Amino acid sequence: MLDDRKLAVLRAIVKDYVSTNEPVGSRALVDRHNLDVSPATIRNDMAVLEEQGFITQPHTSAGRVPTDKGYRLFVDRLSGIKPLSPAERRAIQTYLAASYGLDDVVTRTVRLLAQLTRQVAVVQYPSLTRSAVRHIELVRLAPEKLLVVLITDTGRVEQRTVDLPDPCEDDDVAHLRAVLNASLDGRRLTEAVEIVAGLTDRIPLASRPNADAVFSIIMENLVERNEEKIVFGGTANLAAPDFSQGLREVLEALEEQVVLMRLLGEASDQSLLTVLIGTENPVEGLRTTSLVSSGYGSGGETLAKLAVLGPTRMDYPGTMGAVSAVARYVGEILMET
Amino acid sequence: MLDDRKLAVLRAIVKDYVSTNEPVGSRALVDRHNLDVSPATIRNDMAVLEEQGFITQPHTSAGRVPTDKGYRLFVDRLSGIKPLSPAERRAIQTYLAASYGLDDVVTRTVRLLAQLTRQVAVVQYPSLTRSAVRHIELVRLAPEKLLVVLITDTGRVEQRTVDLPDPCEDDDVAHLRAVLNASLDGRRLTEAVEIVAGLTDRIPLASRPNADAVFSIIMENLVERNEEKIVFGGTANLAAPDFSQGLREVLEALEEQVVLMRLLGEASDQSLLTVLIGTENPVEGLRTTSLVSSGYGSGGETLAKLAVLGPTRMDYPGTMGAVSAVARYVGEILMET
DNA sequence: AATTGGCACTCGGGAAGCTTGAGTGCCAAG
DNA sequence: CTTGGCACTCAAGCTTCCCGAGTGCCAATT
Numbered sequence: 001m002l003d004d005r006k007l008a009v010l011r012a013i014v015k016d017y018v019s020t021n022e023p024v025g026s027r028a029l030v031d032r033h034n035l036d037v038s039p040a041t042i043r044n045d046m047a048v049l050e051e052q053g054f055i056t057q058p059h060t061s062a063g064r065v066p067t068d069k070g071y072r073l074f075v076d077r078l079s080g081i082k083p084l085s086p087a088e089r090r091a092i093q094t095y096l097a098a099s100y101g102l103d104d105v106v107t108r109t110v111r112l113l114a115q116l117t118r119q120v121a122v123v124q125y126p127s128l129t130r131s132a133v134r135h136i137e138l139v140r141l142a143p144e145k146l147l148v149v150l151i152t153d154t155g156r157v158e159q160r161t162v163d164l165p166d167p168c169e170d171d172d173v174a175h176l177r178a179v180l181n182a183s184l185d186g187r188r189l190t191e192a193v194e195i196v197a198g199l200t201d202r203i204p205l206a207s208r209p210n211a212d213a214v215f216s217i218i219m220e221n222l223v224e225r226n227e228e229k230i231v232f233g234g235t236a237n238l239a240a241p242d243f244s245q246g247l248r249e250v251l252e253a254l255e256e257q258v259v260l261m262r263l264l265g266e267a268s269d270q271s272l273l274t275v276l277i278g279t280e281n282p283v284e285g286l287r288t289t290s291l292v293s294s295g296y297g298s299g300g301e302t303l304a305k306l307a308v309l310g311p312t313r314m315d316y317p318g319t320m321g322a323v324s325a326v327a328r329y330v331g332e333i334l335m336e337t
Numbered sequence: 338m339l340d341d342r343k344l345a346v347l348r349a350i351v352k353d354y355v356s357t358n359e360p361v362g363s364r365a366l367v368d369r370h371n372l373d374v375s376p377a378t379i380r381n382d383m384a385v386l387e388e389q390g391f392i393t394q395p396h397t398s399a400g401r402v403p404t405d406k407g408y409r410l411f412v413d414r415l416s417g418i419k420p421l422s423p424a425e426r427r428a429i430q431t432y433l434a435a436s437y438g439l440d441d442v443v444t445r446t447v448r449l450l451a452q453l454t455r456q457v458a459v460v461q462y463p464s465l466t467r468s469a470v471r472h473i474e475l476v477r478l479a480p481e482k483l484l485v486v487l488i489t490d491t492g493r494v495e496q497r498t499v500d501l502p503d504p505c506e507d508d509d510v511a512h513l514r515a516v517l518n519a520s521l522d523g524r525r526l527t528e529a530v531e532i533v534a535g536l537t538d539r540i541p542l543a544s545r546p547n548a549d550a551v552f553s554i555i556m557e558n559l560v561e562r563n564e565e566k567i568v569f570g571g572t573a574n575l576a577a578p579d580f581s582q583g584l585r586e587v588l589e590a591l592e593e594q595v596v597l598m599r600l601l602g603e604a605s606d607q608s609l610l611t612v613l614i615g616t617e618n619p620v621e622g623l624r625t626t627s628l629v630s631s632g633y634g635s636g637g638e639t640l641a642k643l644a645v646l647g648p649t650r651m652d653y654p655g656t657m658g659a660v661s662a663v664a665r666y667v668g669e670i671l672m673e674t
Numbered sequence: 675a676a677t678t679g680g681c682a683c684t685c686g687g688g689a690a691g692c693t694t695g696a697g698t699g700c701c702a703a704g
Numbered sequence: 705c706t707t708g709g710c711a712c713t714c715a716a717g718c719t720t721c722c723c724g725a726g727t728g729c730c731a732a733t734t
Binding site: 675676677678679680681682683684685686687688689690691692693694695696697698699700701702703704 | 706713721725730731733734
């Protein structure tokens with residue numbers, strides 16, 4: 001159905017269109033890529049490709065432009081992942097290695113990805129549910145007010161104030177802290193929830209109301225409001241004039257945590273590189289954009305995802321290379337922290 | 338020089354131009370505002386206003402448009418601050434009151450401001466230097482790794498990991514924690530730095546290297562890298578088509594913490610409402626935007642600033658009303674936390 | 675059966691010219 | 705100082721025209 005040359009033609013069309021942002025015609029094609037056939041032959045091939053839905057004409061008498069389906073084929077079968085240059089790799093490593101603390105790692109990653117790809121970068125914080133408790137700290141701010149700080153092995157620090165039903169003493173707090181840490185330290189957060197639920201017994205009757213307040217905050221914050229923080233950056237790259245169209249929608253989508261979650265959620269759970277092209281992605285208003293995403297994680301495990309968002313007309317091999325490299329390095333950095 | 342009617346004309350021009358985004362002519366002016374004079378009279382006034390530099394013509398045979406100087410006069414002498422409606426006030430209060438924790442307050446404030454003004458909102462975290470220590474927590478993550486968590490009375494929680502020169506025991510950590518909290522609790526961070534510097538004496542000789550590592554991290558993080566976090570939102574509002582021009586510059590400026598700092602820094606230190614119009618603002622690339630900013634704080638004191646950024650052609654009275662109201666409410670919320 | 679040159683056809687986009695009307699400046703009269 | 709009148713200007717929109725890139729098809733060639 002599609003012989004080698006037709007595929008080569010598609011590949012060439014994608015490349016040219018990506019780099020010029022203009023519909024590409026048969027003549028230009030034979031000139032720029034050394035296909036040893038005449039334009040007429042290419043035209044025949046293009047007719048077939050169009051019939052199959054891989055390319056389309058913006059209007060009669062214009063060249064061809066890849067469709068989403070065309071990009072899909074290109075990504076799946078025609079383009080490799082372009083590895084970064086050694087210089088770029090080194091730059092990434094040193095830039096990331098200089099960071100301290102999870103927040104810093106995340107913001108640096110966003111910048112890095114945005115700069116590397118000249119597009120919008122999206123990075124998710126390591127999932128809470130998949131990480132383990134490293135420490136729980138209780139700080140008595142006032143007789144009836146505690147600050148609960150939860151630290152995970154992925155470096156996340158979550159905090160929340162609690163209003164207690166009864167006044168408490170430092171001793172009570174110390175006891176509660178000891179109980180919590182003894183039972184939760186090193187446990188997965190998913191396990192932790194169940195454990196906390198069964199912990200009331202170990203608390204002296206008098207302190208139970210307070211303890212319960214703390215427990216419920218912990219459970220609530222860790223599971224139900226399983227806050228998946230997502231950060232993005234590089235929006236200035238959206239101002240590249242080929243966008244303008246639908247720019248507002250894109251910015252709105254980016255500012256809506258929920259939407260971002262849905263977007264990243266759609267991408268495969270694996271730590272593999274995933275590409276969502278145009279209409280393939282689940283978010284209305286991002287139908288003219290593509291998302292290149294990858295999971296990242298410390299051990300073998302995927303803790304969260306990061307991604308790059310750009311126009312469907314993007315440099316897929318390059319973007320994929322950047323995303324996968326950054327994902328790997330972020331994982332490494334996270335291990336050390 | 339400028340009699341009352343001329344001022345009225347300027348006011349009318351600003352209002353009309355802001356609402357229509359079209360140069361406003363003499364006829365339209367007499368029609369829409371009930372000035373009891375003829376267009377010809379208005380033309381004379383406009384000629385004077387133009388000569389003085391308050392308005393200008395985009396081209397011959399077009400109406401007039403306010404200049405930065407014109408907006409300045411408008412803001413200083415011709416427009417009050419438009420108070421929010423009671424309904425809006427209530428909405429703000431309940432929305433902000435529902436937040437828990439400083440992060441939440443800040444992100445909610447950004448959203449609120451952006452939505453209220455339909456422009457870009459910028460909010461700075463409460464200054465570290467002006468707040469006081471509420472608690473310092475040390476968590477032993479590994480024999481040679483500590484997590485230092487600093488909690489201020491403004492609700493900020495700063496964390497940083499420290500690599501220790503020597504391995505340590507839980508006891509050492511507990512002692513250090515006790516010493517730190519005993520000496521620093523309730524102190525201003527500015528004082529705290531000096532106190533920490535004189536604290537080495539109280540530490541057993543054997544633990545001094547470790548303690549010093551912790552001390553230096555504390556000092557470093559609190560003073561030198563006096564990290565002023567700034568958050569912004571509402572960038573989707575930039576897509577309103579009158580902008581397009583210079584959009585890239587604006588987005589770039591927003592993503593650059595340093596630039597934002599400079600911008601807010603320029604605005605008066607008082608908790609008063611400040612307006613920077615067009616070329617008045619110090620940031621290249623924001624020369625077509627205006628900034629309406631205000632300090633906010635818990636006690637009588639200004640802890641940080643918040644602002645709204647929009648085109649010079651903005652609704653100043655409305656924006657000023659929103660900014661000042663939100664600043665006040667945020668201050669109140671911060672008190673309670 | 676695939677490839678190729680030739681040719682008629684299409685149509686977006688830029689250039690040029692035209693018209694329209696909003697808006698001005700100026701002046702003389704009230 | 706205000707006003708009506710009037711000539712003048714010029715951006716923006718419309719129409720028209722033209723050009724050329726690019727196509728599809730066909731008959732000839734390999």
